[in-house]
Amino acid sequence: MSQATQQDVGNGVIESVSGPVVTARDLDARMNDVVYVGDEGLMGEVIEIEGNITTIQVYEETSGVGPGEPVENTGEPLSVDLGPGMLDAIYDGTQRPLDVLEEKMDSAFLDRGVDAPGIDLEKLWEFEPTAEVGDDVEPGDVIGTVEETVTITHKVMVPPDYEGGEITAIESGEFNVDETVAELDSGEEVTMHQEWPVREARPSVEKKTPRKPLVSGQRVLDGLFPIAKGGTAAIPGPFGSGKTVTQHQLAKWADADIVVYVGCGERGNEMTEVIEDFPELEDPKTGNPLMARTSLIANTSNMPVAARESCIYTGITIAEYYRDMGYDVALMADSTSRWAEAMREISSRLEEMPGEEGYPAYLAARLSQFYERAGYFENINGSEGSVSVIGAVSPPGGDFSEPVTQNTLRIVKTFWALDADLAERRHFPSINWNESYSLYREQLDPWFEDNVTEDWSEIRQWAIDVLDEEAELKEIVQLVGKDALPDDQQLTLEIARYLREAYLQQNAFHPTDTFCPPEKTYLILTAAKTLNDEAFDALDAGVPVEDLTSLESAPQINRIGVQEEYEEYVADLKDDLTEEIRGMY
Known part of the structure; x- marks a missing residue:
């Protein structure tokens, strides 16, 4: 300066x-x-x-x-540098590139006061114009493209705070991010480098109702509690219940164009796992490295507390920038509780009047400001893009009544409640289907019915009803024992067991089961429904319930998730179930 x-x-x-x-x-x-x-x-x-x-x-x-x-x-x-080079990058909470600083310091431990720009100012990028001399351009309009990674084409836009005008000069070639790639008759020069204040949302024309799901490949999420592209979700859960693994699965498999992963105050070993795993992961859509469409922000628990408060804003601003290009962006924040704790510490040092449990009185307002920047938007350049925000919450002792969880619940529309008891029973993902919910179900059903199957909502409702009935029956079983139940209720418990084991459980470390397309999710339910319908018909015909709970073919339902050729497997299994059950009467 x-x-x-x-x-x-x-x-x-x-x-x-x-x-x-x-x-x-x-x-x-x-x-x-x-x-x-x-x-x-x-x-x-x-x-x-x-x-x-x-x-x-x-x-x-x-x-x-x-x-x-x-x-x-x-x-x-406080602003971030926006431009090509943000993907395949690892930043701290204020967008300092950690790999660049490590080279600068020749050490993994950084000295104080060391700084570097968020994007490489010297690297040359091959700029290809999409506009011509004489074209009138407005703020947000795309004037050219750059191949940022093998997966993502970076769109060079007129900054939102420019006046716009007629292009007087533009040409293809190699430029660094600060060199002028286009000149306007207003005297403004467009470069590939923008700066934007992190606490200010980037402008848009309209926030629309989201109608498409963010398909995650996780059965319990896509099937029972879907999130929309441009939606918001919270994953609260106690220590060890699987919040971070669920976030990792979403980052790996969700069908977003861009992933921004913010590690906010989490343990260093968890961020190390992300940093080591992601560069080696293959993008299931393209076969290219997953990092080619990912930006990581690492702000671990041993880093300065104030930077933790800013890292959330840094992440959402980067996400909004790619949204302006027309991309669907998924932002994972792990965890917003650590962010709130940082606010609480700074608030107490300022001697502000504390609210509930010592959190500042403006906790709810800050959470709202963050989550409200998610959405499905019509951008100022006419394109449409989305930012989906999925925030993990770490309530002390798993107490969902604490302020961060409760204030988050008032804002988000999808709630995936993790359960320590399920985790102890090795049921993963340990999402409690009785406590979780999604307010996007009805608006997303038309998409599933058009793209997967017409009876998507019907068979899902059947599964929900069976699981609800099981929850009620379990309370009775604890009092009188399973044998005291009528035969039809014993059979319902058996069907619910297969739903839990085959449908709600999923192995994140199995090469096939780690990702389950909606079509397979649906077929697992149809297999369980076939067992249900045939078994209840047999029960009505006088077949003993003991015979129906010891079928040889029924356990094969649990194997559907690990099948690559699942359509043929399910068709054969349904035939086997029908033949075995009908052979009993």
Whole structure:
């Protein structure tokens, strides 16, 4: 920053330091301005201004920083660098590229004050114009493309805050992100590099009702509790119940064009697993590396607490940028509880009035601001794109009544409740089908009926009814025992067992069962329904329930998930079930 600029914005001096919260005097700043604190130039953000005293949250460790050291104001809010190069990248919470910093420091441990731009400013990209000289362009319009990765074509857009105008010069060739690729008659020059404040949503024309599902390949989700493209979902669960594995499965298999994975305050070994696994994973749609359409933001629990508060906004801003190109983006936030804890720590250091369980009074508002940036949008350039947000929640002790879970439930429309008891019984994914719900079911049913089968909603409702009845019967069984039940209720429990084992359980580590297309999800239900219908007919004909609960062919229903040629397998299994049961009477 030039000397003139420094004098214009006005610098200050540190007055006090309390963890990541620093107060400065004589700093001429506005709310959310980025500042550099102390002799080492630690990055921070203005969060409170009172008279001559400015309060700053610092995104790095502040030990050793003391009063009297300078504070330098940039006069700009916290922003991210947007442009080609964000995919196949690993960032920290403020979009510093960790691999670049590691090379810079020649160490995995970073010194304070070290910085690097979010995208490579020197790398040359092959720019191919899609607009011509003389074309009128408006903010958001695509003027050219760049092959960002083998999977994703990056669309170069006129920034949303430009006026637009007629193109006076544009040509193909190799450019770095800061070189002009097009000139407008308004005097504006378009580059491949944009900057955008992370706390401000990128503009759109309209937020539409989502009508297409985000197909995840997880039976319990797609079948019972679907999420729409542009929808919101929460995955709350206690320690060890499988939140992170469920997030990983969604990141690997969901049919989004782009995945933004935000590791917010999670354990370092879990983020290490993501960072090591994802580059080796193959994208099931293209056969290319999964990282070619993934951007990772790693902000582990040992990183500075203030950066944890910003990493969520960094992730959603990157997601919105790709949405503006017309892509469907899935953002995984693991976990929003750690984000809320970071807000709570900073709030307490600011001596703000605490709300429930010490969280700040604005917790619900911040959660709403984040989740409301999800949606299915008509963009300002006429394209349509979506941002789906799936946030893990880590309630202490698995208590869903705590503030973060409860406030999240008021906002999201899909709730996947993880259950520690199911996890202990080795039932994975350990999603409790009695507590979970999806408010997208009815608006997504037409898509499933058009693209999978006409009776999708009917057979799903049958499965829900059987599982609901099983939950009621289990309470009776605990009192009087299974043998005291009438034969038809004993048979219902047997059918429900196959639904749980074959349909609700899924092996994330099996090469075939890890991903289940909706067609296979449907066929598993049809096999269980065949068993149900034939067995109840036989029971009515006088066949003992003991014979119907010890069929030789029925256990084969549990094998459907691991079959590659599942259509033929299910057809043969239905024939075997029908033949065996009808042979009893």
